[in-house]
Amino acid sequence: MSLLILIAFIVILFFIFKKIWAKPKWQIPKGTVPMEWRAILVKNISFYSRLNFKKKALFEYKVQEFLLNHKITGIKTDVSLTDELLIASSAIIPIFSFPEWKYSNLFEILVYPDTFNEDFKFEGEDRKILGMVGTGFMQGKMILSKKAIRKGFANESDKKNTAIHEFVHLIDKLDGQTDGVPELLLEKQYVIPWLELIGSKIDDIYEGKTDINPYGGTNKQEFFAVTSEYFFEKPKLLAKKHPELHALLEQIFDQDFEILAPSNSRTQKEPGRNQPCYCGSGKKYKHCHLK
Numbered sequence: 001m002s003l004l005i006l007i008a009f010i011v012i013l014f015f016i017f018k019k020i021w022a023k024p025k026w027q028i029p030k031g032t033v034p035m036e037w038r039a040i041l042v043k044n045i046s047f048y049s050r051l052n053f054k055k056k057a058l059f060e061y062k063v064q065e066f067l068l069n070h071k072i073t074g075i076k077t078d079v080s081l082t083d084e085l086l087i088a089s090s091a092i093i094p095i096f097s098f099p100e101w102k103y104s105n106l107f108e109i110l111v112y113p114d115t116f117n118e119d120f121k122f123e124g125e126d127r128k129i130l131g132m133v134g135t136g137f138m139q140g141k142m143i144l145s146k147k148a149i150r151k152g153f154a155n156e157s158d159k160k161n162t163a164i165h166e167f168v169h170l171i172d173k174l175d176g177q178t179d180g181v182p183e184l185l186l187e188k189q190y191v192i193p194w195l196e197l198i199g200s201k202i203d204d205i206y207e208g209k210t211d212i213n214p215y216g217g218t219n220k221q222e223f224f225a226v227t228s229e230y231f232f233e234k235p236k237l238l239a240k241k242h243p244e245l246h247a248l249l250e251q252i253f254d255q256d257f258e259i260l261a262p263s264n265s266r267t268q269k270e271p272g273r274n275q276p277c278y279c280g281s282g283k284k285y286k287h288c289h290l291k
């Protein structure tokens with residue numbers, strides 16, 4: 001009898017540990033996003049607004065997938081649907097050309113009401129940090145200031161977007177090192193030109209003869225994150241002022257003017273009511289995304 005109890009005990013323990021240690025299953029979106037989401041995306045994310053119908057559907061899918069698989073927690077602040085969609089969009093924009101991409105190094109995003117300091121305090125003096133990718137006991141977590149997330153999308157002319165900046169750090173980190181060289185995205189032959197360019201551009205920052213955010217002069221990884229913000233907010237200006245840098249960032253993110261600044265974005269044609277929907281569902285447009 002006691003042997004039976006022991007076996008039962010072991011079996012129960014096995015299932016408990018399995019549940020604790022098992023990786024959560026990757027969730028796949030089912031169905032399209034609600035109309036409310038689309039309205040928020042159109043209003044706030046100019047990157048999304050510029051996409052054609054087919055790419056919009058892909059963007060919506062990726063945003064939905066991101067939100068299904070990453071926890072977002074407000075710390076002493078509420079997180080609205082808009083905040084969630086802004087965060088997910090910041091994650092998707094840099095890797096939009098890589099539909100298979102997964103942020104396997106991220107489990108949770110903590111949203112703080114405002115800036116915070118190195119002890120993660122968001123009240124009192126010395127709060128300068130807008131966002132960060134966690135290390136050590138904060139491994140797998142990202143902290144973002146709610147104010148900074150919103151400001152990043154409200155103003156594109158400042159070439160700053162905190163949430164995109166932090167996701168670029170995560171992309172940089174995924175190859176094992178946060179070193180300004182995103183080895184998963186940058187082909188080997190471009191690594192040396194990229195490092196040489198970073199060196200000369202950081203020199204320009206020190207000499208005060210550039211419009212790149214001086215914070216990019218901190219080190220290679222900050223240079224990569226800061227210039228990525230510039231790339232996604234003001235691609236045309238970057239191409240004009242820093243053609244070489246623009247060309248290498250285009251290589252890294254595999255995104256060009258067609259996505260970032262298409263000249264005919266407003267003229268892209270909507271399918272007819274009875275034509276197949278752009279999302280590839282096989283349904284008529286009127287029964288699918290037109291609704």
Ligand SMILES: [Zn+2]
Binds near residue numbers: 169225
């Ligand atoms: Zn940074």
